[in-house]
Amino acid sequence: MFIIGERINGMFKDVSRAIKEKNKRFIQELALKQIEKGANALDVNIGTAVEDPVSAMEWLVKTITEVTEITLSIDTTKLVVMEAGLRYCKSKPIINSTSADDEKLNNLIALAKKYNAGLIGLTMSNRGIPSDANSRLELAMHILTRWQGEGLLIDDLYIDGVILPVNVAQAQCPEVLETIRQVKLLSQPPPKTVLGLSNVSQGTKYRSLINRTYLVMALASGLDAAILDPLDEELIKAIRTAEILLNKTIYCDYYLKGRK
Amino acid sequence: MEKAIEKWSGKVNEVSIGATSQEGGTRSKVIKVGGENTLPFLHFEGKIINPPVVAMEVWDMEPPTWPDILKEEFKDCLADPVGWAKKAVESWGIDLLCLRLFSTHPDAKDTSGDEAADTVEKVLKAVKVPLIVIGGYSAQKDGDVLFKVSEIANGENCLLGIAVQENYKTITAACISGGHSIIAETPIDINLAKQLNILISDMGFPAEKIVIHHSTGGLGYGLEYTYSVMERTRLAALSGDKMLSQPMINFVGQEVWRAKETKTSEEEMPVWGKHKERAVLWEATTAVAFLNAGADILVMNHPQAIKLVKGTIKELMEE
Numbered sequence: 001m002f003i004i005g006e007r008i009n010g011m012f013k014d015v016s017r018a019i020k021e022k023n024k025r026f027i028q029e030l031a032l033k034q035i036e037k038g039a040n041a042l043d044v045n046i047g048t049a050v051e052d053p054v055s056a057m058e059w060l061v062k063t064i065t066e067v068t069e070i071t072l073s074i075d076t077t078k079l080v081v082m083e084a085g086l087r088y089c090k091s092k093p094i095i096n097s098t099s100a101d102d103e104k105l106n107n108l109i110a111l112a113k114k115y116n117a118g119l120i121g122l123t124m125s126n127r128g129i130p131s132d133a134n135s136r137l138e139l140a141m142h143i144l145t146r147w148q149g150e151g152l153l154i155d156d157l158y159i160d161g162v163i164l165p166v167n168v169a170q171a172q173c174p175e176v177l178e179t180i181r182q183v184k185l186l187s188q189p190p191p192k193t194v195l196g197l198s199n200v201s202q203g204t205k206y207r208s209l210i211n212r213t214y215l216v217m218a219l220a221s222g223l224d225a226a227i228l229d230p231l232d233e234e235l236i237k238a239i240r241t242a243e244i245l246l247n248k249t250i251y252c253d254y255y256l257k258g259r260k
Numbered sequence: 261m262e263k264a265i266e267k268w269s270g271k272v273n274e275v276s277i278g279a280t281s282q283e284g285g286t287r288s289k290v291i292k293v294g295g296e297n298t299l300p301f302l303h304f305e306g307k308i309i310n311p312p313v314v315a316m317e318v319w320d321m322e323p324p325t326w327p328d329i330l331k332e333e334f335k336d337c338l339a340d341p342v343g344w345a346k347k348a349v350e351s352w353g354i355d356l357l358c359l360r361l362f363s364t365h366p367d368a369k370d371t372s373g374d375e376a377a378d379t380v381e382k383v384l385k386a387v388k389v390p391l392i393v394i395g396g397y398s399a400q401k402d403g404d405v406l407f408k409v410s411e412i413a414n415g416e417n418c419l420l421g422i423a424v425q426e427n428y429k430t431i432t433a434a435c436i437s438g439g440h441s442i443i444a445e446t447p448i449d450i451n452l453a454k455q456l457n458i459l460i461s462d463m464g465f466p467a468e469k470i471v472i473h474h475s476t477g478g479l480g481y482g483l484e485y486t487y488s489v490m491e492r493t494r495l496a497a498l499s500g501d502k503m504l505s506q507p508m509i510n511f512v513g514q515e516v517w518r519a520k521e522t523k524t525s526e527e528e529m530p531v532w533g534k535h536k537e538r539a540v541l542w543e544a545t546t547a548v549a550f551l552n553a554g555a556d557i558l559v560m561n562h563p564q565a566i567k568l569v570k571g572t573i574k575e576l577m578e579e
Contacts (some may be wrong), residue, residue: 019417151286155267210341248491249449249496249499249501250451250454250501250504251451251454252452252454252455252458252503253451253455254455254459254462255454256394257458257462
């Protein structure tokens with residue numbers, strides 16, 4: 001699966017401090033460590049407590065691209081901050097993310113075209129997050145139609161079924177799995193599917209266990225990518241094992257040792 | 261109609277054999293294999309940056325079981341590896357040799373590692389083409405032999421082997437110390453092949469310097485098993501499995517020239533046609549099958565079969 005490392009996010013205190021103190025080394029080490037542990041891309045989020053978000057995002061992206069050319073997923077709700085990040089990416093970036101609302105969708109699709117970027121489309125709108133799979137799929141279809149209408153590649157579109165914390169919205173967990181399964185039927189070839197995994201365990205007691213259990217279920221439902229913590233060893237082990245059991249990679253006794 | 265073109269995420273590792281003075285060796289050129297990002301010869305789908313190569317075998321003693329029609333080609337140099345190597349390069353234009361240190365096997369002459377290394381040194385001095393060097397196929401002895409070989413050939417970037425489950429530690433250590441690449445062999449089993457690659461790279465050896473040998477099944481003697489394991493390996497490489505992204509080698513001659521189709525004379529089996537023609541074609545046909553399975557290096561014996569296969573490779577490489 002395509003692993004997007006979640007650790008460079010200003011919501012984490014250590015990262016927030018590093019952004020504030022312009023501690024390049026901390027950010028670069030965190031980037032490389034995530035890659036070493038299996039990340040195929042890195043999410044970049046400046047968090048909320050930043051005075052000048054545009055220059056913070058620029059600094060963050062420049063800092064990371066000094067040490068790696070890996071795909072970056074620019075994670076912000078503000079258009080100007082998004083563009084500030086995309087501008088300095090060295091390889092094809094991912095826009096994280098748009099909702100199904102037309103204004104936002106139009107703006108971000110325009111940016112995706114301008115910067116030849118992928119796009120994560122959340123199955124939510126200004127009316128909120130739907131409570132069932134069918135309503136999520138309607139929104140996914142809307143995003144997909146707009147994306148393809150612009151002549152963009154289906155491979156570059158990631159549909160995110162928006163998972164909510166299990167302790168808040170337990171009934172949503174199977175609905176999101178169903179969404180992942182059905183997104184694969186929306187078009188041929190289908191768009192990719194992605195999850196912001198850690199959200200499922202937000203505020204719970206056994207976060208790591210919940211994350212990896214849900215991820216394995218999602219993989220079995222056809223999930224292609226996830227934003228997650230690659231430094232969680234048990235999580236990575238569960239992914240590698242699921243890939244073996246789904247016949248995605250070739251088994252051998254020491255499959256956990258081999259680099260994917 | 262739209263062309264159905266597969267987009268692969270991975271590619272085969274590129275492995276170099278040989279080192280010129282620029283790279284710290286004494287070879288006249290470097291041969292590169294692998295690097296392709298598509299299935300064999302699908303030029304419309306991806307890039308095959310290096311054509312498959314053919315290496316001729318040179319033995320360090322007279323091959324005990326070869327039929328006369330094969331021995332005849334080498335009659336003036338059968339027990340003389342230096343002469344053999346020179347003849348290969350000068351008479352047949354061979355640009356890659358596979359020196360087989362068969363005499364080191366305890367059941368052959370049980371030659372010592374030092375003697376074997378001496379042979380390697382002489383061959384390295386006599387010809388300037390890159391070298392593949394393999395032991396006598398004795399899991400126990402090959403480790404010692406290749407250690408000496410690795411030392412004497414330090415800096416020449418040879419491809420050494422054959423490492424198997426029982427001896428990969430010593431052979432990997434030998435390859436690390438002399439800076440050589442390694443052949444990793446498992447018995448027609450993709451899971452074990454991946455495992456051996458992991459174990460070898462776990463010793464700190466770069467996975468990018470491993471060449472896979474899935475064992476070679478001869479035509480009529482299990483070729484199809486090797487073929488399908490090789491196909492699966494290549495698909496795994498193209499899908500991004502780094503522990504199966506290695507180029508693949510086949511010892512074609514070794515299998516072909518012990519089959520009854522190459523050994524039986526015309527008198528014994530008139531309906532099979534002319535002995536030499538039949539045998540050469542048997543080797544060439546087997547080799548071409550492996551090319552289509554994804555082989556990057558073919559080790560062969562008969563100069564005429566080699567010529568035929570090189571011609572075929574040239575044709576298959578035309579886009």
